[in-house]
Amino acid sequence: MxxxxxxxxxxxxxxxxxxxxxxxxxxxxxxxxxxxxxxxxxxxxxxxxxxxxxxxxxxxxxxxxxxxxxxxxxxxxxxxxxxxxxxxxxxxxxxxxxxxxxxxxxxxxxxxxxxxxxxxxxxxxxxxxxxxxxxxxxxxxxxxxxxxxxxxxxxxxxxxxxxxxxxxxxxxxYSGRCLLSNYMTGRDSNRGQCAQPCRYKYYLVEEKRPGEYYPINEDDKGTYIMxxxxxxxxxxxxxxxxxxxxxxxxxxxxxxxxxxxxxxxxxxxxxxxxxxxxxxxxxxxxxxxxxxxxxxxxxxTGFYFGEDNKQYTESSAYIRNYDIIGIVEEYNEEEKRAKIKQRNKAFEGDKIEILKPKGDNIVAKLTDIRNNKNEKIESTPVAQMIYSISVNDVLEKGDMLIKSKEAK
Structure with a gap:
């Protein structure tokens, strides 16, 4: 094996x-x-x-x-x-x-x-x-x-x-061979430009009743049939x-x-x-x-076990439960502070998880946030800004800070 x-x-x-x-x-x-x-x-x-x-x-x-x-x-x-x-x-x-x-x-x-x-x-x-x-x-x-x-x-x-x-x-x-994007947007999916029209919301129109749109599901939301x-x-x-x-x-x-x-x-x-x-x-x-x-x-599970229902017709939106808020640049063991490169805005006191290459996620709180002038700040509003936080766990370059959309 x-x-x-x-x-x-x-x-x-x-x-x-x-x-x-x-x-x-x-x-x-x-x-x-x-x-x-x-x-x-x-x-x-x-x-x-x-x-x-x-x-x-x-x-x-x-x-x-x-x-x-x-x-x-x-x-x-x-x-x-x-x-x-x-x-x-x-x-x-x-x-x-x-x-x-x-x-x-x-x-x-x-x-x-x-x-x-x-x-x-x-x-x-x-x-x-x-x-x-x-x-x-x-x-x-x-x-x-x-x-x-x-x-x-x-x-x-x-x-x-x-x-x-x-x-x-x-x-x-069939494994990516599609012409919908070509016909609907002029962007060739088979040359790397797919606009993903299969994710659009569609309604049904009867030939002799132009302008009258009928939802394919029996509700008022339309359907994402592809x-x-x-x-x-x-x-x-x-x-x-x-x-x-x-x-x-x-x-x-x-x-x-x-x-x-x-x-x-x-x-x-x-x-x-x-x-x-x-x-x-x-x-x-x-x-x-x-x-x-x-x-x-x-x-x-795709086609592996012959599963019938391969489409989800209620929405094409992604499920996004967590956001990445920063990536560790370096960690000072003596001061127990991590330098972070911002990816999304975060606030003092936010409950976060730290994703590491090995081991379980570390649960922590954002505390004592400071900017690159060592001034205490309450949030990290500037894209790609460098800031530091107090954290007892030893972190390494590349560790990721993530936060639930519902967590405070």
């Missing part, structure tokens, strides 16, 4: 560091071209160098997405970009288009290739086909059951890895491991550093606990607690 890799999203350098610090074995990110998150921060060449250095110094891997469905103008400069990525030292590129795969094999034959979920691989024969084209890892389509995944694993050569999404947003179309729930498989680690998946993938390059840290921590702890002694493994409720605090939609 091989321990699966935990693969985390990295929308920028801060999120990359959070993912690795909180337990990810590898990260995936978008570079300057050909990735499906055109509106993420993405990585400049300099950021990519720093990200690779940060990952490799800690024994972690870094993958770059080139998973768009490219038009002619998109492949201009492709050869040079692939060579640049290879020379920078990325561990693999995630690809879906045969033309990009062919070009990679020609110009950087040593560079590891992973087949994107955008390629919609749902059977073992297709997986073997791609493996014969030089693909090392198949990122499976999200529409597969665990039984189907087991069969694919059994039919594949041992040196062909499989990766599957275990957590995050789902798409109502709004998918979020995938969450934290309660099914044994089943995922038994299916033979080599890499557990977390969705969320557009999500916050707090989301990345909290989700990675949950899956890191759950997987590690399972591999300590599979026979005695039990689920710990705190892992779900880590997952319900960051921004998310209602959870379900």
């Amino acid at each position: 091989n321990k699966p890799e935990i693969l985390a999203p990295a929308g920028n350098l801060e999120k990359l560091k959070a993912a690795i610090d909180f337990g990810a074995d590898a990260v995936y990110l978008g570079g300057s071209k050909l990735n499906l998150r055109a509106f993420a921060d993405n990585f400049s060449t300099e950021d990519l160098k720093n990200g690779i250095k940060y990952a490799h110094e800690r024994g972690k891997r870094l993958y770059v997405t080139l998973n768009v469905i490219p038009h002619n103008e998109d492949v201009v400069g492709l050869e040079e970009y692939l060579i640049e990525l290879h020379e920078l030292g990325v561990d693999a590129v995630i690809v879906s288009d045969p033309g990009i795969i062919m070009t990679a094999r020609e110009v950087v034959p040593e560079l590891e290739l992973h087949l994107s979920t955008q390629a919609n691989n749902v059977n073992w024969k297709s997986a073997i086909f791609w493996h014969k084209q030089g693909v090392k890892r198949i990122v499976l389509a999200r529409e597969l059951s665990l039984d189907e995944i087991k069969t694919i694993r059994e039919k594949l050569p041992e040196d062909c890895e499989i990766e599957a999404f275990v957590h995050g947003s789902m798409c109502m179309s 709004n998918s729930k979020d995938l969450c498989m934290i309660e099914h680690i044994p089943e995922l491991v038994a299916s033979g998946i080599n890499s557990f993938k977390i969705e969320g390059r557009m999500k916050s550093a707090y989301y990345v840290a909290s989700v990675v921590k949950a899956y890191r702890e759950a997987v590690d606990e399972y591999f300590k002694d599979p026979e005695k493994y039990t689920f710990n409720d705190k892992w779900m607690d880590y997952l319900v605090k960051p921004s998310h939609r209602r959870y379900f």
Whole structure:
């Protein structure tokens, strides 16, 4: 039984560091071209160098997405970009288009290739086909059951890895292949510009009664008929491991550093606990607690167990129970003070939790808040401001301060 890799999203350098610090074995990110998150921060060449250095110094891997469905103008400069990525030292590129795969094999034959979920691989024969084209890892389509995944694993050569999404947003179309955004907003979802029209509120209009709008549900709210729930498989680690998946993938390059840290921590702890002694493994409720605090939609288990109700039609809004209010910059043990970089406004006396890479969250209160002039202040109103607090627990750089929206 091989321990699966935990693969985390990295929308920028801060999120990359959070993912690795909180337990990810590898990260995936978008570079300057050909990735499906055109509106993420993405990585400049300099950021990519720093990200690779940060990952490799800690024994972690870094993958770059080139998973768009490219038009002619998109492949201009492709050869040079692939060579640049290879020379920078990325561990693999995630690809879906045969033309990009062919070009990679020609110009950087040593560079590891992973087949994107955008390629919609749902059977073992297709997986073997791609493996014969030089693909090392198949990122499976999200529409597969665990039984189907087991069969694919059994039919594949041992040196062909499989990766599957275990957590995050789902798409109502087939593993992301959708034209709604193109038709409704002119933004091509298959080139990284999705406007998520599946999340819009829709009403029904009868052809001969223009202007008369009928809610699809029998109420006055309309309905979100294409709004998918979020995938969450934290309660099914044994089943995922038994299916033979080599890499557990977390969705969320557009999500916050707090989301990345909290989700990675949950899956890191759950997987590690399972591999300590599979026979005695039990689920710990705190892992779900880590997952319900960051921004998310209602959870379900996707296609893994044939669950019928995959849409949530009452609202497309995220559930946001907690906000990140700051990130620890440094801690002075002698003075028992932590220097914090502000992320959201907080107030003297606020009840907070401190999210650390290892161990349970620390519950504390914001006390003796001081600005960078050491002047006592009652709140932290300025974005990205540096302030300090009194705290007895030893904190480390990168620890995150979070606060319930209801806590005072």
